[in-house]
Amino acid sequence: MTWTDPACPVARTLDLVGDRWCLLIIRDAMDGARSFTDFQHRTGVARNILTDRLRRLVDHGLLQRETAKSGRRQMYVLTDAGRDLFPVVVAMRQWGERHTFAPGEAHSVLVDEAGLPLPDLRPTDSRGNPATIDTTAVLHTD
């Protein structure tokens, strides 16, 4: 793997999943998609692109291939690292809800076991207070 910006964790994450289709596949895997057909129906992506992205996600350790009990179909299951993208997908969902829909416009909703939406993810500082761009800084390595 050649990293775009090796010292930056944001950039490394983007090197692995910084592609619209990769993150939509991860989204659908979190929502129960398993087979090539599942992913194709849900994303609507072209077959050749889906083949490429599934292989890339397997190579990067975000999905693993399993054979269905019937022994016929390949299934794609999230690895622990893939499952751990949940905060990233939730943060993107919540930003989209806040900024890309008109008031009252219908959209899918992520709910908890009580059927209620999750509270907005908000970064906090080491003492638990809200953290923003203005109260944080990036320390760069030399």
Next chain:
Amino acid sequence: MTWTDPACPVARTLDLVGDRWCLLIIRDAMDGARSFTDFQHRTGVARNILTDRLRRLVDHGLLQRETAKSGRRQMYVLTDAGRDLFPVVVAMRQWGERHTFAPGEAHSVLVDEAGLPLPDLRPTDSRGNPATIDTTAVLHTD
């Protein structure tokens, strides 16, 4: 704007910023980059791609153009919607820290005003308990 998957807030977010360079530009804007040259030095991206992505981010309302006090240089400043991508960038940074670095390998660090790293962003449910893929569900619109 033609949305890839109009009812999904994750997909809408990816339509706007689901490109490695867009999110690296946002990252750098959060860290103080303002001019074309700032962004070029920090991202290392080719000039034609940077020009395209800056225009796209302005068109999508994530950056706004301002003229520097000298009256000579164009500056690019985050809008409120752009600033609000902070949770997305923090979630990506923390995932990258957890999964893409060897133990002890150097990387940039986001710190609060006390110089301490931010706690990991973790989704919670409506009662404040940890929420995971297994305890949440996506309700799709028809």
